[in-house]
Amino acid sequence: MTFLELVNFYIIPGLVLGSIYALGAVGITLVFAILRYAHLAQGDLATLGAFVALAVVTGLGIPPLAALPVAMIFTAAVAVGIDKVFYEHLRERPKIVTVMASLGIALMIRSVVQVIWGVDAESYVRGIVRPQTYFGLRIKDREIYTVLFMLFLVGGLMLFLARSKWGKAMRAMSDNPNLALLSGIDNRKVVMLTWIIAGGLCAASGVFLGINTEIKSMMGWNMLLPMFAAAILGGVGRVEGAVLGGLVVGVAEELSVLVLPSEYKAAMAFVILLFMLLVRPTGLLRGKVL
Amino acid sequence: MTPLLSMKNVRGGYGDADILHGVSIDVASDEIVVIVGPNGAGKSTAMKSVFGLLTLRGGSILFDGDEILNWAPNRIVQRGICYVPQVDNIFREMSIHENLEMGAFLKKGDLSAAYDRVYELFPDLKERRKTMAGSLSGGQRQMVAMGRALMLDPKLLLLDEPTAGLSPKYMEQIFQICRDVRATGVAILLVEQHAKQALAFADRGYVLAAGQNRHEGTGAELLADREVAEMFLGG
Amino acid sequence: MELIGLANYALFMGIFIGIYALLALGLNIQWGFAGLFNAGIAGFFAVGAYTSAILTSPYAEGRLGGFEMPFFVGWAGAMVAAGLIAWPIGKICLRFRSDYLAIATIGVAEIIRLVVKSEETLTNSARGITNIPRPFGDLPYVQSQAAYLSIVLLCLGLCYFLVQRQFNAPWGRMMRAIRDNELAARAMGKNIEGRRLEAFMFGAALMGLGGALFAHFNRSITPEAIDPMVATFLVWIMLILGGQGNNKGAILGAAVVWIIWSMSEIATDQLPAEYAIKAKYIRLFLIGLMLQLVLRFRPEGILPEPTRGESRPAQVSAQEKD
Numbered sequence: 098m099t100f101l102e103l104v105n106f107y108i109i110p111g112l113v114l115g116s117i118y119a120l121g122a123v124g125i126t127l128v129f130a131i132l133r134y135a136h137l138a139q140g141d142l143a144t145l146g147a148f149v150a151l152a153v154v155t156g157l158g159i160p161p162l163a164a165l166p167v168a169m170i171f172t173a174a175v176a177v178g179i180d181k182v183f184y185e186h187l188r189e190r191p192k193i194v195t196v197m198a199s200l201g202i203a204l205m206i207r208s209v210v211q212v213i214w215g216v217d218a219e220s221y222v223r224g225i226v227r228p229q230t231y232f233g234l235r236i237k238d239r240e241i242y243t244v245l246f247m248l249f250l251v252g253g254l255m256l257f258l259a260r261s262k263w264g265k266a267m268r269a270m271s272d273n274p275n276l277a278l279l280s281g282i283d284n285r286k287v288v289m290l291t292w293i294i295a296g297g298l299c300a301a302s303g304v305f306l307g308i309n310t311e312i313k314s315m316m317g318w319n320m321l322l323p324m325f326a327a328a329i330l331g332g333v334g335r336v337e338g339a340v341l342g343g344l345v346v347g348v349a350e351e352l353s354v355l356v357l358p359s360e361y362k363a364a365m366a367f368v369i370l371l372f373m374l375l376v377r378p379t380g381l382l383r384g385k386v387l
Numbered sequence: 388m389t390p391l392l393s394m395k396n397v398r399g400g401y402g403d404a405d406i407l408h409g410v411s412i413d414v415a416s417d418e419i420v421v422i423v424g425p426n427g428a429g430k431s432t433a434m435k436s437v438f439g440l441l442t443l444r445g446g447s448i449l450f451d452g453d454e455i456l457n458w459a460p461n462r463i464v465q466r467g468i469c470y471v472p473q474v475d476n477i478f479r480e481m482s483i484h485e486n487l488e489m490g491a492f493l494k495k496g497d498l499s500a501a502y503d504r505v506y507e508l509f510p511d512l513k514e515r516r517k518t519m520a521g522s523l524s525g526g527q528r529q530m531v532a533m534g535r536a537l538m539l540d541p542k543l544l545l546l547d548e549p550t551a552g553l554s555p556k557y558m559e560q561i562f563q564i565c566r567d568v569r570a571t572g573v574a575i576l577l578v579e580q581h582a583k584q585a586l587a588f589a590d591r592g593y594v595l596a597a598g599q600n601r602h603e604g605t606g607a608e609l610l611a612d613r614e615v616a617e618m619f620l621g622g
Numbered sequence: 623m624e625l626i627g628l629a630n631y632a633l634f635m636g637i638f639i640g641i642y643a644l645l646a647l648g649l650n651i652q653w654g655f656a657g658l659f660n661a662g663i664a665g666f667f668a669v670g671a672y673t674s675a676i677l678t679s680p681y682a683e684g685r686l687g688g689f690e691m692p693f694f695v696g697w698a699g700a701m702v703a704a705g706l707i708a709w710p711i712g713k714i715c716l717r718f719r720s721d722y723l724a725i726a727t728i729g730v731a732e733i734i735r736l737v738v739k740s741e742e743t744l745t746n747s748a749r750g751i752t753n754i755p756r757p758f759g760d761l762p763y764v765q766s767q768a769a770y771l772s773i774v775l776l777c778l779g780l781c782y783f784l785v786q787r788q789f790n791a792p793w794g795r796m797m798r799a800i801r802d803n804e805l806a807a808r809a810m811g812k813n814i815e816g817r818r819l820e821a822f823m824f825g826a827a828l829m830g831l832g833g834a835l836f837a838h839f840n841r842s843i844t845p846e847a848i849d850p851m852v853a854t855f856l857v858w859i860m861l862i863l864g865g866q867g868n869n870k871g872a873i874l875g876a877a878v879v880w881i882i883w884s885m886s887e888i889a890t891d892q893l894p895a896e897y898a899i900k901a902k903y904i905r906l907f908l909i910g911l912m913l914q915l916v917l918r919f920r921p922e923g924i925l926p927e928p929t930r931g932e933s934r935p936a937q938v939s940a941q942e943k944d
Binding site for chain 1: 472479480492493
């Protein structure tokens with residue numbers, strides 16, 4: 098196999114898949130760091146986002162990228178609503194109770210999707226897209242804009258966290274929740290913001306997975322493990338770490354096909370997760386360990 | 388003159404069990420008052436009770452004319468009391484400047500006057516304002532923590548063992564900063580493990596034992612008291 | 623005729639309740655007593671089912687097997703295999719908060735599902751393993767069901783007795799001490815990871831036994847035999863509704879939840895076909911909702927944990943400092 102083949106068949110698809118994981122992993126890492134629990138419904142929120150975009154695409158006849166903002170806003174609102182209705186009253190209980198509740202929410206979201214849209218695979222646009230060739234690299238347009246949009250969304254988020262008052266409040270809450278409360282930072286607003294961001298990014302992750310592959314009710318659940326592996330690999334609480342982790346997991350999954358039967362592609366994320374917990378639980382960029 | 392803060396016979400604790408069995412402490416608006424006592428005497432608990440961090444079952448806490456017993460910490464901050472915990476009192480992964488900014492979170496409008504005031508008190512911090520607070524030394528962290536608390540222009544600053552784990556040199560520096568802070572019109576109530584040094588530096592002191600007042604007086608009076616001396620000051 | 627049909631149905635229900643009660647008992651060791659979140663119950667169940675199936679089934683072309691061992695060897699093997707799968711996971715994850723274990727158990731269940739689906743030589747992939755011997759399977763139908771029910775109940779009773787005895791032994795007291803106040807237990811020099819690992823493995827072994835009982839009852843096991851999410855959820859709801867930390871509660875919860883679940887299936891089966899498929903997903907939604915309701919309104923369950931001192935898991939936050 099030549100180097101170009103390696104890049105074309107494994108690295109590029111890996112980076113695209115990794116960008117999709119990264120979007121979900123950023124939400125996971127923020128929820129983990131600020132609310133301090135593992136949110137297991139993250140994948141199914143992505144599924145919901147993908148199907149909402151599908152409804153918009155088929156209903157209005159607009160391209161999926163135009164439907165993306167609608168899906169993001171809708172999913173963000175759903176995430177905030179789920180927190181208000183189901184998680185908020187568990188806040189005083191041990192965090193693991195909320196983890197359990199979130200697993201139930203995952204099932205509920207998925208079954209809503211299955212009732213409304215069924216279980217068959219769908220796609221946003223019919224037809225085969227041929228890749229373009231740039232200097233020997235075979236890349237599809239949608240692959241380019243998946244990566245670009247990921248960088249744009251995460252870049253915007255990082256700017257928000259670094260510069261804005263509420264972004265800093267989110268970092269403060271992640272850094273030292275007691276002191277943040279003593280400083281008068283309104284926890285409820287920080288929590289709501291966290292869900293808006295996590296929900297919106299989840300939807301983006303689902304929509305881009307749908308653009309690059311297909312849309313089906315299990316798509317998000319199947320992304321849950323890679324997204325968590327990415328968040329832990331990068332370091333919990335580290336937005337840039339989640340992106341790095343996502344890309345590494347995506348590429349590793351694609352490359353795993355070289356040594357493992359392709360059925361076990363999904364196992365790669367699990368191996369990375371256990372390996373990181375074993376050797377460096379703080380992740381590559383020194384995140385938190387809860 | 389009525390004191391700025393007047394705790395009367397405060398009783399309460401964290402859960403169902405009382406730790407404080409009647410603590411009374413006054414702080415005037417231009418005073419540095421220290422609480423000392425043996426381990427487990429309820430010193431830090433007494434201070435936290437002012438800030439609404441535990442369940443109080445009796446007594447009264449008057450601050451600047453308001454009964455603040457069992458107010459939420461949020462409201463107490465806005466009323467003009469700021470609290471510096473003993474540990475975990477900074478945002479480690481934020482710069483010094485951002486730490487101060489978080490301290491002023493509740494403040495609307497221009498913050499430059501507040502920054503100037505704090506940086507004037509702590510010139511060291513101004514030079515390193517972009518440094519991550521977690522990378523600072525213990526004494527500098529304490530300054531960041533105090534600076535953060537001062538951003539809201541409180542009338543009363545609560546310090547929980549500000550010199551714990553610091554070298555004597557830094558201890559003296561922290562005490563000096565307390566005097567400087569007082570000079571800007573902020574009263575200070577602090578809990579101290581180093582009873583001797585603290586009583587020598589404070590205006591007045593309270594000695595607590597087993598969740599109750601045991602002695603009170605000016606620093607000099609307490610240092611001269613034989614019983615107090617035997618209790619903690621190493622005879 | 624009606625009566626026999628009803629009796630048959632009751633036997634069938636009894637067997638399933640017994641199997642689920644074993645799973646709930648296993649989860650109670652892990653969650654109720656050690657505070658460990660296992661979200662991959664179905665994985666350990668499958669390991670047990672397939673291990674016993676491989677050990678006891680007759681030779682079949684193209685896959686591992688043909689050992690034809692007696693069923694009790696298969697069941698013991700199921701427990702050992704499930705416990706062994708739990709070991710590395712516990713070893714790696716139990717140092718951290720249970721959130722990590724939750725994710726890892728989801729992962730391990732997922733991988734077990736992949737192995738079951740794709741390893742032709744081990745599990746005969748999609749076709750599954752058939753001809754699994756069933757104890758007293760040669761008797762006429764009703765007697766055979768009744769005999770199997772007795773075996774299930776015997777297993778359950780034995781496990782209940784052993785687990786209950788273990789909980790009242792110093793081991794159980796230590797488990798609860800660790801769960802309720804990890805810091806204090808650590809300060810007293812307890813080997814927390816070691817105890818947790820034991821609890822995790824014991825619980826997994828019971829789940830493996832549950833899987834084995836299921837496989838032998840059906841005489842076959844296929845990847846589609848149980849829906850992993852449904853099984854995992856049902857067991858969780860059984861334990862929490864029945865009363866986490868209470869072994870009797872776990873068994874009672876299994877009975878109550880399984881009866882409700884079966885009734886809802888009977889109800890939705892009456893629907894016309896085009897709704898019946900949707901109804902399946904609506905029932906999934908209801909399981910998720912039921913979990914939320916139980917967590918919110920009845921976290922201590924029908925039979926709360928017998929209080930010894932102040933050890934109510936729902937009240938004690940692992941997060942609390944001081």
